[in-house]
Amino acid sequence: MRVADPVWDDLVSAALVGTGRRRAAEWPAEGALGELAARVDRTDEAVRLLDLAAIVMVHRRAGRRAPAGAPPEPCAEVDPRPSVPESARVRLRILLEGDGMDFLPEWLAVARTAGLRAPESELPGLLTAARSRTDLRAIVAELAGPRGRWLAGLNPEWAWLTRIAAGDPDDPIDLWRHGRFGERLAAFAVLRAADPDAARELLARTWRAEPAEDRAVFVEALGTGATAGDEAFLEAALDDRAKVVRVAAARRLGALPGSAFVARMSARGRACLRPDGAGRVLVVPPGECDEAMLRDGIDRSSPTGREDHSWWLGEVVAATPLSVWREVFGASPEEIAARALPRRFAEDVREGWARAAVLQRDVDWARALAGRGAPTRLLTVLPPAECADHVARHIAEHGLSEALQLLTNCPTPWPVSLGDAVLDAFATAAGSGAYPWSFSGARDVAGRGLDPSLVTRVDGLAEGDGEWPKAFRALAETLRYRAGMRREILDGEPRSAR
Template identity: 25%
Template sequence: MEHWQLLMKTALLGTGKQALPAMTARDELETALAAIRQDAANDREDVLLKTGAVLLNYRQAGITTLPADNLSAATAAPETRPYCSPEAVASLQEAMDLGSNALTKHWLELCADAGYLLPPALLPLLMDKATGSKQLRAPLMKCCGNRGFWLAQLNPDWAILLPGHGVEISADAWETGTLPQRCEALTRKRSEDPEAALTMLMETWKQENAATRAALLECLQTELSPNDIPWLQQLTADKSLKVKEKAWELLRQLPQSEIVQSYQQLVAAAINNIDGAIIITELQLPLPANIYQSGIDKLPPSALHMSDETYQLQQLVAQVPCSFLSKHLDLPPAACVQQLAAAGMEAAMLKAAIHFKETDWIEHILEQSHTFYPEVFHLASPAKLEAYAMRFAEKEGSAVILRMGAGTTPWGLAITQQIFRFIAMHPYSYNRNYFLELAHLLPVEILHIDEKRYFGDILYNQQAWKSLKEKLFELIACKAAMQQQFTQR
């Protein structure tokens, strides 16, 4: 509307500079505007204000809508699964009110597993939560239905929730991308076709600088196989120290590689089973040069209570598969572990078992060990680890809680009771917030167990424990409620 623009322009510049020019209109508006203009009592500002007041009302009385023309509105695809019950929603709400992302995630997993969908009204809240909490993303997208995917496509803030977001690698990323993009492209290719990925890397190798070479080489960790050995072997002679170290690191993971074979020969020469007894012969030092080049160290001058021969032998044992030792010594795993542990090789064997991912051997070692190894948690089966953890729950309680809490398998009743005993003795070191993100691991059965069964008659810091227990049980009760909602239906 021209009148309004004129009014605004005059107001912007000021009536001191220029009076509002005369405006003409039709019908009653003209009558009103003329009356204002003709009233001699009005100064310039009065004219502007009065004209503006009339125009404002004239405009607001005649507001119109916009035509939608050919606008086509986007709509979500219909759902094929049912929504969960209001009772189930209430348990989710409680988990969120308690502030537990772990329980929220647990709820989402239960909902998806039971084949239900999250009611749409809750999606924005959960999607906002999931953008800030990575652990919620995958479970949320499993029960958000078509509506959730549709929303995530519409809202740029939620695009991060879409599967594959951020790993979109364009076809030419390998040639023109940044180093992280190239690594991503190589890793993806490696997962799909390890041989082709190796060829891809070999083709561009000469053009890469040392830092890039080391970073790209790291990607071969994915689907590492004996086929990689010849090329990796060549790289051990590379000019760059970083590249050499990385190549040796990869080769040391392959039992078929020359270097692991050399380690095995040295170990076989040093450790033998003679008439059922393990005999350790001292290594002939120095070892061949390539052994040191591959990463085996000599005893540092500061080391005490250990000979250089033992030190180097322990490193060699840590670099050969446990299954090799068993075969070489002609001993079943349990006996092999027992005898080598007695010979001071337990830690080295455990390192080897972790290195070559020999889960059975990890379990054999843990069954017999009297040492607490925090690094093995979740490398063996939950039952074995729990049995192992039980033995240390009293002495190493805080480490046990920390490691068990990092797992994904719910705790058994026995270990939970042990842990509660430990907490009751140290109530000021643990609070409700500590357990907020562990709540999904706590077994609901503990709600029905008389605490005397695990505390006996010993009274620890009763008041502090009672207060903590109340809060802990609130979390566990919430978990129990959500499980009930999804198993009942």
């Protein structure tokens, strides 16, 4: 706090312009300070000023008192949840300050499951981390509790927490009008969740001014809170000048039950597939791609050079509501998928069904198709445990080389069955003489995903010399680290006795 001090201020003024131009003032030889000052040698003005400055400086320092009048602070609400053990708090700080961001989501998830609150001393680090890691905001807000909200109220940089707490991510209308694309998209999602029709009308107002790529993304965004009112808007978008928008609109309409689009596609689909006896499917691909099909988002020819009839067939099957087949075949997805398909069209039909299952998030169809060599993205439709089972089977059959994406999509920690499959695949790769660094991506994912209880198996693989045992030792080290981290949160036991 700045307190007026004419003696010191005069010294500063004289020093600023230089004693060559201005002398420090004389003061009366009164009081301890004055008497001391009077004894200062005055042969050289610069020396005199520095002598005086040294004396006054010590005098000021010794005389400085704590100012009064700080108003009492408002207190935060009490958080009844217990805090994490001390060792877990120390670990969290290391994660936040070092390069431990890979393990932060797991730390947070374990603490939440245990019903603990975040340690207050690490709230500043957590709130700052979640500023850029938007995926962690919800869990950080939950663990931070009332103390986090209290703290965020003091620092505008943590306003995100205040907004989450208030259930108000800024003013969405304002963001929609003035934000950048990403912010507008987020605002649109919020508006759409609140009032789907009003949000769509807001979009219609700026529609013609939006760039084509953005129009396509906004059409996708209409997937949230779809209503019958969307149909006219989407039908109009089928005539958009940009193809990306037309394709997106067709996809959206295909997911809108009872729309004219769905009726048109269902009719096309019915014409393509029907039962052939008890165990076969009769396939009749479209004879041509007419104007109506073009308008509904089906291209005249395949971008990858697939034969025209096969291409049209696949496109129609993919866009047809899966419920149609239940009616046509009078059977479950499992039974339909088990029917034999004519070899020429088998791949197109299966691929079409699989795409439809992903698009329509149809778990029954995904399940029916997953075991039949269908594309791997189908698995994202399945519940986590089932997905892990399928990935485990996929890895057992095909190894790890194409499994990275699949593994990344599996929620962590993986079930032991999947972990075992991954370790089997590593062991096989090691035995085949493959280079360990070709698997470094899978190993990183495994380090985060494997259940730490598998560490003894990894230790077994790590025996001996060479690159593979070295890689397994690193993996075991990661698992031990995570096991220690979990243990610290749950029972406060340090990772290892030092």
